[in-house]
Amino acid sequence: MSTIGFAPLSGTKSFEGDVSALPVPELLQFLHISGRDGVLLITDDGGRPRAVIHYVGTAIVHAVCDGVVGPEAVYSAITFQTGRFEYFAGTPSRVEKAVEDNVQNLILEGLRRIDELSHVASLLPPDDAPLFVAAEPPHDDISLTAKEWRILSLVNGKGTVRQIIDGSKRDESDVRAVLVGLLAADLVVDRRDDSYLDAIVPRHLRQEEVREARYAPPTLVANLLLKACDGHTPARTLMAELQMDERRFLEELKLLVRTRWVGFAAGGELFEQLSEE
Numbered sequence: 001m002s003t004i005g006f007a008p009l010s011g012t013k014s015f016e017g018d019v020s021a022l023p024v025p026e027l028l029q030f031l032h033i034s035g036r037d038g039v040l041l042i043t044d045d046g047g048r049p050r051a052v053i054h055y056v057g058t059a060i061v062h063a064v065c066d067g068v069v070g071p072e073a074v075y076s077a078i079t080f081q082t083g084r085f086e087y088f089a090g091t092p093s094r095v096e097k098a099v100e101d102n103v104q105n106l107i108l109e110g111l112r113r114i115d116e117l118s119h120v121a122s123l124l125p126p127d128d129a130p131l132f133v134a135a136e137p138p139h140d141d142i143s144l145t146a147k148e149w150r151i152l153s154l155v156n157g158k159g160t161v162r163q164i165i166d167g168s169k170r171d172e173s174d175v176r177a178v179l180v181g182l183l184a185a186d187l188v189v190d191r192r193d194d195s196y197l198d199a200i201v202p203r204h205l206r207q208e209e210v211r212e213a214r215y216a217p218p219t220l221v222a223n224l225l226l227k228a229c230d231g232h233t234p235a236r237t238l239m240a241e242l243q244m245d246e247r248r249f250l251e252e253l254k255l256l257v258r259t260r261w262v263g264f265a266a267g268g269e270l271f272e273q274l275s276e277e
Contacts, residue, residue: 060099
């Protein structure tokens with residue numbers, strides 16, 4: 001018997017494989033046609049349990065996926081594109097019937113939601129991109145639900161789309177739909193306004209200005225940035241020329257300021273405020 005956190009699984013493991021090789025919709029259809037009692041376990045690539053689906057004959061009678069129970073669990077499982085599956089043959093015991101729909105309808109509805117999810121996903125930036133709270137939210141009277149407030153609270157300019165989804169502990173399709181709505185309402189943006197960097201003009205400090213021993217710039221990138229700090233070029237132009245994202249650029253600039261290699265021809269106070277945030 002194997003215990004996975006959802007419920008004990010008993011019986012003989014009949015087969016296993018990769019979701020990428022046998023997609024969940026096809027897997028569910030295969031088990032439906034076989035008409036054998038058993039339990040399907042789906043895990044992620046790291047072995048963490050994601051879904052458990054119980055079959056009695058040709059019918060799905062119970063399903064759990066990421067804490068969701070019933071038909072919605074089946075729909076969520078159908079969206080998985082990676083992971084592993086194992087099927088344990090045997091009659092499930094003491095399982096409350098939580099699914100009434102037939103397997104064909106479950107698969108069709110799940111596939112329909114995949115289409116919707118794909119459309120929603122196309123409206124969002126890549127999963128590894130961060131999202132930012134808008135610097136100047138719209139003046140319209142916008143009412144948010146508790147779910148929307150919860151997801152908005154996870155947007156901090158550091159967390160990526162994927163981290164926001166995982167941190168919400170909610171259904172992925174719901175979170176993506178909410179994020180699209182927040183973007184459409186201009187409450188969230190996929191790129192922070194970096195025009196403030198035009199007011200910051202860094203310059204290379206001469207040794208006589210520092211009056212203390214200095215070591216070589218701590219990183220290769222910092223050294224390249226130091227050579228570009230001529231006291232005339234705004235920070236945003238330097239960032240573009242060096243093809244750096246805003247976060248990395250500011251980290252390297254802070255490092256140069258802290259090690260007394262760089263001062264400012266303009267915008268020093270603004271940079272200090274940024275450093276304190």
